[in-house]
Amino acid sequence: MVLANIGISMPVFWLGLMLAYLFGLLLKDTIFWLPPSGRLTAGLSSIPFFEVWGWDVVSGTAKSRVLEFFANHYIFNALITGNWEIFKDAIRHMILPVIALSTIPMAIIARMTRSSLLEVLGRDYIRTARAKGIKNTNVVTKHALRNAMLPVVTILGLQMGGLLSGAVLTETVFGLAGVGRMLVEAIYARDYPIIQTFTVMVAVAYMLINLIVDISYGFLDPRVRLE
Amino acid sequence: MSTHPIQLEVNNLTTCFRTSTGNVTAVDDISFSLKKGETLCIVGESGCGKSVSALSIMGLLPPSGYVKSGSANFHNDNLLSMSSSQLERLRGNRISMIFQDPGSSLNPVMRIGDQVSEIFKIHLHMSKKESERKTLEMLRQVEIPDPESRMLAYPHELSGGMAQRVMIAMALVCSPDILIADEPTTALDVTIQSQILNLMIQMQSKTETAILLITHDLGVVAEMANNVLVMYCGQIVEYGDVKTVFNSPVHPYTKALMQSIPIIGEKTKRLDAIPGRVPSLNLLPPGCRFEKRCSEKNTNITSDCQEKIPPIFNLNDNHGSRCWLEKED
Amino acid sequence: MSKLGRVSKTLSDNFDEDLLLQEPMSVWKRTFKRLWSRRSGKIGLLLIGFIFLIAFTAPIIAPYDPQEVLIGKEIVKLKKREGPCIHMLGCDSAKPQHLMGIDGNYRDQYSRIIYGSRISLSIGFSTVAFAVTGGVLLGALAAFFGGWIDNIIMRLMDVILGFPSLLLAIAIVAVLGPGIRNALLAIAIVTLPAYARLTRASVLTVKELDFVKASITLGASPTRLLLFRILPNSLTPVVVLATLGIATAILDAAGLSFLGLGAQPPMPEWGTMLGSERNQVFSAPHLVFFPGIAIMITVLSFNLFGDGLRDALDPRLND
Numbered sequence: 009m010v011l012a013n014i015g016i017s018m019p020v021f022w023l024g025l026m027l028a029y030l031f032g033l034l035l036k037d038t039i040f041w042l043p044p045s046g047r048l049t050a051g052l053s054s055i056p057f058f059e060v061w062g063w064d065v066v067s068g069t070a071k072s073r074v075l076e077f078f079a080n081h082y083i084f085n086a087l088i089t090g091n092w093e094i095f096k097d098a099i100r101h102m103i104l105p106v107i108a109l110s111t112i113p114m115a116i117i118a119r120m121t122r123s124s125l126l127e128v129l130g131r132d133y134i135r136t137a138r139a140k141g142i143k144n145t146n147v148v149t150k151h152a153l154r155n156a157m158l159p160v161v162t163i164l165g166l167q168m169g170g171l172l173s174g175a176v177l178t179e180t181v182f183g184l185a186g187v188g189r190m191l192v193e194a195i196y197a198r199d200y201p202i203i204q205t206f207t208v209m210v211a212v213a214y215m216l217i218n219l220i221v222d223i224s225y226g227f228l229d230p231r232v233r234l235e
Numbered sequence: 236m237s238t239h240p241i242q243l244e245v246n247n248l249t250t251c252f253r254t255s256t257g258n259v260t261a262v263d264d265i266s267f268s269l270k271k272g273e274t275l276c277i278v279g280e281s282g283c284g285k286s287v288s289a290l291s292i293m294g295l296l297p298p299s300g301y302v303k304s305g306s307a308n309f310h311n312d313n314l315l316s317m318s319s320s321q322l323e324r325l326r327g328n329r330i331s332m333i334f335q336d337p338g339s340s341l342n343p344v345m346r347i348g349d350q351v352s353e354i355f356k357i358h359l360h361m362s363k364k365e366s367e368r369k370t371l372e373m374l375r376q377v378e379i380p381d382p383e384s385r386m387l388a389y390p391h392e393l394s395g396g397m398a399q400r401v402m403i404a405m406a407l408v409c410s411p412d413i414l415i416a417d418e419p420t421t422a423l424d425v426t427i428q429s430q431i432l433n434l435m436i437q438m439q440s441k442t443e444t445a446i447l448l449i450t451h452d453l454g455v456v457a458e459m460a461n462n463v464l465v466m467y468c469g470q471i472v473e474y475g476d477v478k479t480v481f482n483s484p485v486h487p488y489t490k491a492l493m494q495s496i497p498i499i500g501e502k503t504k505r506l507d508a509i510p511g512r513v514p515s516l517n518l519l520p521p522g523c524r525f526e527k528r529c530s531e532k533n534t535n536i537t538s539d540c541q542e543k544i545p546p547i548f549n550l551n552d553n554h555g556s557r558c559w560l561e562k563e564d
Numbered sequence: 565m566s567k568l569g570r571v572s573k574t575l576s577d578n579f580d581e582d583l584l585l586q587e588p589m590s591v592w593k594r595t596f597k598r599l600w601s602r603r604s605g606k607i608g609l610l611l612i613g614f615i616f617l618i619a620f621t622a623p624i625i626a627p628y629d630p631q632e633v634l635i636g637k638e639i640v641k642l643k644k645r646e647g648p649c650i651h652m653l654g655c656d657s658a659k660p661q662h663l664m665g666i667d668g669n670y671r672d673q674y675s676r677i678i679y680g681s682r683i684s685l686s687i688g689f690s691t692v693a694f695a696v697t698g699g700v701l702l703g704a705l706a707a708f709f710g711g712w713i714d715n716i717i718m719r720l721m722d723v724i725l726g727f728p729s730l731l732l733a734i735a736i737v738a739v740l741g742p743g744i745r746n747a748l749l750a751i752a753i754v755t756l757p758a759y760a761r762l763t764r765a766s767v768l769t770v771k772e773l774d775f776v777k778a779s780i781t782l783g784a785s786p787t788r789l790l791l792f793r794i795l796p797n798s799l800t801p802v803v804v805l806a807t808l809g810i811a812t813a814i815l816d817a818a819g820l821s822f823l824g825l826g827a828q829p830p831m832p833e834w835g836t837m838l839g840s841e842r843n844q845v846f847s848a849p850h851l852v853f854f855p856g857i858a859i860m861i862t863v864l865s866f867n868l869f870g871d872g873l874r875d876a877l878d879p880r881l882n883d
Contacts, residue, residue, distance in 0.1 A: 013604075013864060013867060013868060013871075014860070014864060016867060017811065017815075017860050017861075017863040017864035017867055018856075018859075018860050018863075019815055019818050019819060019822070019835070019838075019856060019859050019860070019863075020819075021819065021822050021838065021839075021842075022838060022852065022855075022856030022859065022860070023856075025838070025842055025845045025852045025856070026849075026852070026853065026856065028845060029845050029846060029849050029852070032846065033846050033849075044846075130297075131339070132334060132336060132339040132340045133339065133340055133341055133342040133343070135295055135334065135340070136334060136340045136341065136342075136402070136405075137342065138295055138326065139293060139295060139326055139327060139331070139332040139334075140326060140327035140331075140353065140354055140357075140405060141322075141323045141324065141325065141326035141327035141328050141354075141357060141358060142323070142327075142353070142357060143320070143323055144319065144323075151342050151345070154344050154345075155342070155343065155344055168728075169727075169728030169729065170728065172728045172731060173728045173729065173730030173731050173819075174730075176730065176731065176734070176823075177730075177819055177822065177823070180822075180823065180842075181842065191731070191734070192734070192823055195734060195737075195738040195823075195825070196824070198738075200738075203735060203738050207727070207731060207732070207735045210727070210728065210731055211726050211727045211728075211731075214726065214727065214728055215726055228344070229343075229344060230343070230344060230389040230391070231343060231389070231391050
C-alpha cells in the first residue's frame, strides 16, 4: 500500500516524462527499449483496412468518414488486416502512455479495493460463511469480493474524469495527436470555438459513462434494483 | 452421526482480547460438557462472555481475540489446536452455528438458494442439480412457504423470521452433531420467536443434534433448556439442570435474576432490578465479581468475597455455584 | 467521559468509583494521540513539518536567489542545463556547487525548488481555504433552507461536477487568461462542489436530530443554531476532505502550470519548471526529475496526513 500511496501522489505528466526517459533513453540498446513518442515508428505507415481489402470508398462522404474513424485505430486496423509489423509497432508505442496514464487511477482503485475489502471482511455474513465451513480463499473470492466491489465501481465512473484530464497531459508528453492535445493547443491559440466544443464533448462523454456506471450498479447490487 | 454420548467437552477455556489499554479477559476459565440430544443454555447479561465462548469454540474470533488457554474437545479432538483446514471441514458439517441478526448474517448479493446449496456442494460433494433439489427439500423442512420461488430471492426480500429459518436450514443441512445458536431470537418479534424455537426443537428431535443455546432471555431458557450455565463477567457462576436452577437457585446472582422476572398476574409498584452495574473488564476486582451487588453477604465471609475469587463448589451431581457461601467449613 | 463523571455523583459512591478513576480526555488530545499512533499520520505530519520548515527558512538555506541568472557571474563558465555538481559526491571542487544542477536560464535549480515550496504550500492552502469557505457556506445554506434555494445551489454544483476537474480548470483559465491567480480561482471553483455536497449531507442529518427540533421549540434562533450547534458537528469529514484537497490542489496547480496556464515563468513553481524543460528531458533529465519529486513528496505528505486524520477521527474505531 505504500506503493499505492506514492502512486496517487505523482503528477501524471512527470511520470510520463520519467518513463519516457527510462525506457526511451536509459534502456536504449536493450530489448526493453520503448519508443518515447508518436504512434508509429517514422517511416512506417498504417494502411486503412478498406484500402487493403480493395473497397471502393469515395473520400469525403459520410461513409468514408466513419470508415476512416475505425481505420485510425492503428492497432485494431492492423489486427483485422493481419499486418503484424504495424500491429507490434503500434502496441509498442502505446505501452508507455498507457502505463503513465493508468498508474494513478490504478493506485486509487487499489486503495479503495483494499479498504472496502477490509470493511466487508468484518461483516456478519462473512462470519456466517466461515461458520459454514467455506475455505478462507473462497470466502474472500466468492463472498467478500463481490460485496467489496460495489463502492469501487462507483468511483470507476469518477476515475474516467481523471483519465480524460490525464489524457490531456499524457498526450502532450508523448506527442500524440489526441483530443487532449488539440484542446491544449486550442487554448494556446485562443481558439474559443474549439475549446467550447471539446469541453462540452468531454463533459457529455463523462456524463454518459457515469450514467452507465449508475445503471450497472443495479446489476451488481440486488438491493438497488427497481422492482 | 456419532454415537458418543458427550459431543463437546470444554475445559478451562480462557479467551482474551487485545485492546489499546492492554489485554482484557472476556472468558475466564469456563468448563462444561454437552451431550448428544441435549440442549444446554448459556445465559447472562450482555457482555458477560457467552457469545465469545461460542466464537472461541468455533475458531471465529475477530483478529483482536485469542484463546489464552483451555481446550474444547469434540469427539476427543481439541478444536482449539486444529489447523484451519481441519476446522473448515467440521464447520457447517459436524458443528454448525447460527447468529443473532439473520438480516445481516446472509450475503446480500447472493440468492438464498445458492447460499444453502453451497453447503451441499462443499461438504456433501453433490452436483449442482442434486444440491438444488436438496435445498428445496431443506427449505420445505424449515417451513418456508413457496420454497421454489423463495430460493431465487435475495436476503433483503425476506422478513426476519424467514431469514432465520434459512439460517437454520443452512445449519442443519449436514445433520450436525452440534448446533450452536447465538441469541437466535433476540432480533425477532415475540410471536416469531416461539415459531423459531419450536422449529429448532422439531429439527432436534429428528436428528438428535446437541444444541448450545446462548441467550439473555430467561423465558427462552425455560422453554428450551435441559441444562443451564449462568455466566457473569466472563465466569460461570452457576450451572445445573434447568428445573433446579430456576426453582432453587443457589448463587446470589441467579437468585436476583429469578427474582427480577415479573410474574404475570401479580401487581407490583416497581420492577425488581439488581442494583449497581457490571464491573468493567478493565477494572475487575480481585475477589468475587458480584460482591458489590450481592445482597447475601454476611460479615463472616466478606473478606473472602472481596479478596479471593471463589471456585465452583459442586453441590451435587449436576449443580454447582461459584460462591463462598457454599464453602463447607 | 466527563459527562459520565458528573452523572455518577448522583448514584451511590459504592458502585461507581471505578468510573471516576478513568480520566476524561478532550477530543483534540485524543484525536492527536490516535493520529500519532498510526504510522501514516505520523509520517505525514512529519513530512508536512519538514516542508513547512523548508518554506520558512528558504532565504537562509537556499544558496542562490531563485531568479538570479548566473551567466557571467561565476568564476568558471557554466554550461546551460548542466547536471548537478555535488562536491561530496566527487564533483570537482573548483566548480561551484549546484546540488540540483542549472536550468535552461542559468539559474540554480536547488534554490528554485526550495522557493517553490512556498508557492506550492500557499497554492494548496489558499485554494482549499476558498473552496471550503464557499462550499461549506453554500452547502449549509442549501441544507438549512431547502426548497428552491437547495435546488438551485445543488444544480449549480452538479454542473461543475459534470466536468472532469482539470479540464474545467483549463477551460476557466483559458477564458480568464493564464496566470497564477486565475489558476487558483479555477481550481477553487472546480473543487468547491465536493465540500458543498458534504456539508449539505452532514447538515441535513444533524438538522433532523431531535435536539435541533427541541431547541427550536424552545425559541432558539435558526442562525445561531446553524452556526454554533449544527455546523461544528458536521465539520469532521470536511476537515479530512480539506487535507486531501490540499494535495489535489497542488497536483492540479502543477498540471496547469505544466501546460503554461498557471504560474508563469520565471516563478519557481514546480509545475512550471517541469513544463518549460519537458522537451529537454533526454538531455537534462535532472531538470524534470527534481521538480517532480518535490511535487510528489509534498502531495504524499498531505495524503498520508489526511489518511491518518481520517482514521483518527473515525468514530467507529473506539478503543
